[in-house]
Amino acid sequence: MTAITTYPCPTCQKPATWTDNPSRPFCSERCKLIDLGAWASEDYKIATQDTPFSDELSENQH
Known part of the structure; x- marks a missing residue:
């Protein structure tokens, strides 16, 4: 028996x-x-050091 x-x-x-x-x-x-x-109400979050589109913002500021 298992x-x-x-x-x-x-x-x-x-x-x-x-x-x-x-x-x-x-x-x-x-x-x-x-x-x-x-998940639908965004109670779960994944930590990150970057903000959304942060790479695009830094490119446009140069």
Whole structure:
């Protein structure tokens, strides 16, 4: 018998299975939609030292 491996859901941290889980890596469709909503409302940000189009601004100033 094979043990079922679980991973913490990225949204709620409850155990989520990878196999036969249409919402993976989330534990449920609800957690999947919560995460999608966070992306849509720009709650997740990736840090950068550059501002958008900063290379274009510096070229135009010369």
